[in-house]
Amino acid sequence: MPKTELYNMEGKVVGEVELSEELFNAPVNVAAMHLVVRSYLAAQRQGTQSAKTRGEVRGGGRKIYRQKGTGNARHHGNRAPQFKHGGVVFAPKPRDYVIAVPKKVRRLAFRSALTSRLQDGDLIVVDELKLAEGKTRLMAGVLKALKAEKKALVVLPERDENVVRATANLAEAKTSYVNTLNVYDILRAGKLVVTKAALASVEEVYAS
Numbered sequence: 001m002p003k004t005e006l007y008n009m010e011g012k013v014v015g016e017v018e019l020s021e022e023l024f025n026a027p028v029n030v031a032a033m034h035l036v037v038r039s040y041l042a043a044q045r046q047g048t049q050s051a052k053t054r055g056e057v058r059g060g061g062r063k064i065y066r067q068k069g070t071g072n073a074r075h076h077g078n079r080a081p082q083f084k085h086g087g088v089v090f091a092p093k094p095r096d097y098v099i100a101v102p103k104k105v106r107r108l109a110f111r112s113a114l115t116s117r118l119q120d121g122d123l124i125v126v127d128e129l130k131l132a133e134g135k136t137r138l139m140a141g142v143l144k145a146l147k148a149e150k151k152a153l154v155v156l157p158e159r160d161e162n163v164v165r166a167t168a169n170l171a172e173a174k175t176s177y178v179n180t181l182n183v184y185d186i187l188r189a190g191k192l193v194v195t196k197a198a199l200a201s202v203e204e205v206y207a208s
Helices: 030-043 103-119 136-145 161-168 183-188 196-206
Strands: 003-007 013-018 123-126 152-156 173-177 191-195
Touching: 030 103, 030 183, 103 123, 103 183, 103 196, 123 196, 136 161, 152 161, 152 183, 152 196, 161 173, 191 196
Parallel strands: 003 123, 123 191, 152 173, 152 191
Antiparallel strands: 003 013
């Protein structure tokens, strides 16, 4: 069973914690992670872009000049794509960008992401994360002690207002919860800072 060190908020090692074999010692499947990340990013797109084709642009009903004898190219209306105010070739239309990913692949990608974080030494488990008040300097001090100042993803078991408020103004840090944790955020983070309680919840939810 994989293990990792347990830290306190001062960045000192206070013990060791056992990790789920299924979540943190899984085969790393890069293709599955790639597909899930693509799906996540595609789902963020609104798909509301729209432009008019030559058949939808207003005007241009009559032929602009006779077919022969002018020495110019043959044209019908002046709303063809090559003209100013003309329609757009293959105009983008509202569409759904969702990429469907099977549940088994999503779980495989999630396990792969957690395993890769552990293997890279980027998983930091903290015994608890409690702040007296929601001050940015307090959270910055904790992350500095844990050597996670750059692009840290702080995973909480549930919303802690002080921690969320203290992290909000840190450009290199982001908070997440067990029920919102996803492959994209895990892979994008420089360090994954997880409380012991959040780790237990993650293993309970995703290790089945």
